[in-house]
Amino acid sequence: xxxxxxxxxxxxxxxxxxxxxxxxxxxxxxxxxxxxxxxxxxxxxxxxxxxxxxxxxxxxxxxxxxxxxxxxxxxxxxxxxxxxxxxxxxxxxxxxxxxxxxxxxxxxxxxxxxxxxxxxxxxxxxxxxxxxxxxxxxxxxxxxxxxxxxxxxxxxxxxxxxxxxxxxxxxxxxxxxxxxxxxxxxxxxxxxxxxxxxxxxxxxxxxxxxxxxxxxxxxxxxxxxxxxxxxxxxxxxxxxxxxxxxxxxxxxxxxxxxxxxxxxxxxxxxxxxxxxxxxxxxxxxxxxxxxxxxxxxxxxxxxxxxxxxxxxxxxxxxxxx
Amino acid sequence: xxxxxxxxxxxxxxxxxxxxxxxxxxxxxxxxxxxxxxxxxxxxxxxxxxxxxxxxxxxxxxxxxxxxxxxxxxxxxxxxxxxxxxxxxxxxxxxxxxxxxxxxxxxxxxxxxxxxxxxxxxxxxxxxxxxxxxxxxxxxxxxxxxxxxxxxxxxxxxxxxxxxxxxxxxxxxxxxxxxxxxxxxxxxxxxxxxxxxxxxxxxxxxxxxxxxxxxxxxxxxxxxxxxxxxxxxxxxxxxxxxxxxxxxxxxxxxxxxxxxxxxxxxxxxxxxxxxxxxxxxxxxxxxxxxxxxxxxxxxxxxxxxxxxxxxxxxxxxxxxxxxxxxxxxxxxxxxxxxxxxxxxxxxxxxxxxxxxxxxxxxxxxxxxxxxxxxxxxxxxxxxxxxxxxxxxxxxxxxx
Numbered sequence: 001x002x003x004x005x006x007x008x009x010x011x012x013x014x015x016x017x018x019x020x021x022x023x024x025x026x027x028x029x030x031x032x033x034x035x036x037x038x039x040x041x042x043x044x045x046x047x048x049x050x051x052x053x054x055x056x057x058x059x060x061x062x063x064x065x066x067x068x069x070x071x072x073x074x075x076x077x078x079x080x081x082x083x084x085x086x087x088x089x090x091x092x093x094x095x096x097x098x099x100x101x102x103x104x105x106x107x108x109x110x111x112x113x114x115x116x117x118x119x120x121x122x123x124x125x126x127x128x129x130x131x132x133x134x135x136x137x138x139x140x141x142x143x144x145x146x147x148x149x150x151x152x153x154x155x156x157x158x159x160x161x162x163x164x165x166x167x168x169x170x171x172x173x174x175x176x177x178x179x180x181x182x183x184x185x186x187x188x189x190x191x192x193x194x195x196x197x198x199x200x201x202x203x204x205x206x207x208x209x210x211x212x213x214x215x216x217x218x219x220x221x222x223x224x225x226x227x228x229x230x231x232x233x234x235x236x237x238x239x240x241x242x243x244x245x246x247x248x249x250x251x252x253x254x255x256x257x258x259x260x261x262x263x264x265x266x267x268x269x270x271x272x273x274x275x276x277x278x279x280x281x282x283x284x285x286x287x288x289x290x291x292x293x294x295x296x297x298x299x300x301x302x303x304x305x306x307x308x309x310x311x312x313x314x315x316x317x318x319x320x321x
Numbered sequence: 322x323x324x325x326x327x328x329x330x331x332x333x334x335x336x337x338x339x340x341x342x343x344x345x346x347x348x349x350x351x352x353x354x355x356x357x358x359x360x361x362x363x364x365x366x367x368x369x370x371x372x373x374x375x376x377x378x379x380x381x382x383x384x385x386x387x388x389x390x391x392x393x394x395x396x397x398x399x400x401x402x403x404x405x406x407x408x409x410x411x412x413x414x415x416x417x418x419x420x421x422x423x424x425x426x427x428x429x430x431x432x433x434x435x436x437x438x439x440x441x442x443x444x445x446x447x448x449x450x451x452x453x454x455x456x457x458x459x460x461x462x463x464x465x466x467x468x469x470x471x472x473x474x475x476x477x478x479x480x481x482x483x484x485x486x487x488x489x490x491x492x493x494x495x496x497x498x499x500x501x502x503x504x505x506x507x508x509x510x511x512x513x514x515x516x517x518x519x520x521x522x523x524x525x526x527x528x529x530x531x532x533x534x535x536x537x538x539x540x541x542x543x544x545x546x547x548x549x550x551x552x553x554x555x556x557x558x559x560x561x562x563x564x565x566x567x568x569x570x571x572x573x574x575x576x577x578x579x580x581x582x583x584x585x586x587x588x589x590x591x592x593x594x595x596x597x598x599x600x601x602x603x604x605x606x607x608x609x610x611x612x613x614x615x616x617x618x619x620x621x622x623x624x625x626x627x628x629x630x631x632x633x634x635x636x637x638x639x640x641x642x643x644x645x646x647x648x649x650x651x652x653x654x655x656x657x658x659x660x661x662x663x664x665x666x667x668x669x670x671x672x673x674x675x676x677x678x679x680x681x682x683x684x685x686x687x688x689x690x691x692x693x694x695x696x697x698x699x700x701x702x703x704x705x706x707x708x709x710x711x712x713x714x715x716x717x718x719x720x
Contacts, residue, residue: 113606116396135400136393137606155603156660157397158635173400175638178658178666179603198658198666224703226665 023320027054030312042306056098057316061105069096100141111138118152130168135159140182146189153180172210184233195230214260232275245272268295279321287314354404357643363436364412383436385615386623390630431645434629439463446472455645457629467673471716476674478625484708485592486521488680488692494525498559503532505564514564531555539569549577562586595624596683604662673716677704
């Protein structure tokens with residue numbers, strides 16, 4: 001309650017003064033570049049070369065650094081979020097694609113798809129400190145907000161691995177629907193939401209029992225089931241709504257995060273993969289790989305307000321306040 | 322006091338770092354393992370006369386795929402407490418497959434991956450010892466084995482000739498290349514492929530405007546230079562469809578026809594379950610893993626053997642069972658969904674044991690399309706627009 005009041009106060013202050021627009025960063029897999037977008041103006045500000053085949057992207061909790069997996073360079077680059085200059089490299093292992101930052105921002109966990117490993121990297125020391133053997137083709141990776149769990153999903157083993165961040169060992173495995181892609185925790189760390197690309201489903205797992213408590217099947221009239229390939233998933237802070245990118249179905253599903261009902265499907269660009277909230281969670285940004293743009297969704301009105309052309313194969317998205 | 326604590330802290334951290342390079346994977350819980358044994362049975366093959374020196378003959382097609390599938394199963398098995406073992410039986414050229422089967426496999430295995438010709442598959446399937454087994458055919462493409470000669474203990478992984486011909490026909494229909502010139506070789510397999518082409522033509526409204534059997538030599542130099550141009554002087558057509566499964570002359574048709582027309586079928590644009598040009602839907606990952614293991618590209622039989630092993634692994638993980646009858650029930654159920662790096666989940670047709678799957682349409686160095694082609698609709702799954710659908714099947718088995 002207190003938190004809500006303060007964030008309301010914060011947004012009022014913002015509304016009163018000059019609007020301080022956030023910056024949206026988008027990795028462009030085929031352009032070897034990073035697109036910088038002003039989402040309020042709905043404009044591409046600039047595109048900067050960033051390295052070979054950039055995919056995964058995250059911003060440090062203090063918003064000072066961007067971490068970008070440049071897959072064909074086999075590193076994760078550390079980029080100054082202000083100057084966009086490279087300030088360091090992290091030893092990610094071969095072909096890094098997806099990774100996750102811990103809440104403190106001092107560890108990065110990388111999925112090494114070809115080696116069936118997750119590598120834990122100490123950011124300050126720029127060193128790999130642990131390799132954890134997981135299932136075949138690890139893909140989705142996330143850390144719970146309470147920093148208790150590191151989650152790795154393996155696409156061919158069809159499992160969610162629960163890794164204790166203190167010991168860096170797997171404590172439990174949950175068998176899920178085929179080809180699990182992305183995983184995301186609710187803000188209270190109580191639930192883990194996991195998408196299955198092949199089954200076209202979203203599964204909600206209880207973090208205590210590690211069991212699936214609900215499976216949501218996406219169905220859209222006029223779109224065949226095999227086009228519905230859920231990928232990115234985000235849940236808002238209040239656990240009111242969650243959003244799932246449905247890949248080649250070109251839609252984002254809006255889900256009531258309490259009843260798990262699908263409220264609507266929002267038509268966005270082609271092959272929508274990854275999602276990010278604006279810091280105030282009033283907007284959602286989507287990367288659309290084939291239509292080469294991002295869609296901006298206004299979450300109050302639940303409508304797609306804009307699409308901004310960014311470059312070839314937009315993949316990952318991160319937002320700086 | 323403080324310095325001692327600090328030293329202990331330092332040592333503890335040092336140990337963590339020292340251990341790093343050879344870290345042993347730590348698995349959840351050590352339980353008694355459930356062991357699942359899978360046999361792989363094949364026979365040595367005569368090296369066929371080479372068409373050219375381009376592609377070396379691969380003697381071990383299939384085996385490495387099965388091994389990769391077992392590797393993947395065991396990675397999963399490490400978490401589910403299941404251990405998968407592969408035992409390979411390679412019958413010598415002069416050996417007798419049924420004898421080897423009765424002596425080495427009967428009563429010892431519930432799951433057998435067969436990389437054998439059609440007649441041998443059914444010979445084995447009819448042995449009393451195989452009644453309680455589940456046989457995975459990773460080599461045949463015969464429609465007869467999936468229809469009137471079907472056996473209830475056999476699952477077929479590779480797309481049948483009919484599925485391949487339908488895939489080609491769907492793409493030709495999309496391109497509106499509807500007038501076909503069918504050229505077939507003298508081998509019985511070529512006639513079977515031609516039959517599948519004729520069936521597909523009828524299903525998708527294509528017209529076979531000319532049909533000829535190749536009766537010239539199979540000598541590359543002569544064939545290429547003169548015979549093809551003369552041979553292909555027929556009434557106008559849109560595409561030349563070649564049926565030459567052994568690859569004895571088909572490669573020489575392209576660019577040498579009398580009028581400029583593309584070649585499709587067993588050469589030119591081919592219909593296949595797997596191809597080196599395929600990279601979508603995570604395929605790059607398995608192409609890389611296979612190449613690292615085998616030192617060569619993954620062939621169709623490798624892909625099929627991989628899927629056979631994975632089908633057993635996936636089912637065992639889901640059912641927590643090693644029992645063949647339970648596994649079979651699950652495999653043929655609607656719940657079964659296998660990730661096969663082709664977009665759609667793969668499953669088996671309950672009426673003939675055929676693996677339901679997308680079919681790739683590939684040119685030598687580029688993936689042209691993936692069938693089912695968009696727009697070909699089916700009330701249940703568009704994958705069933707390829708091959709013999711349930712109402713057409715002539716397979717009658719008691720499950």
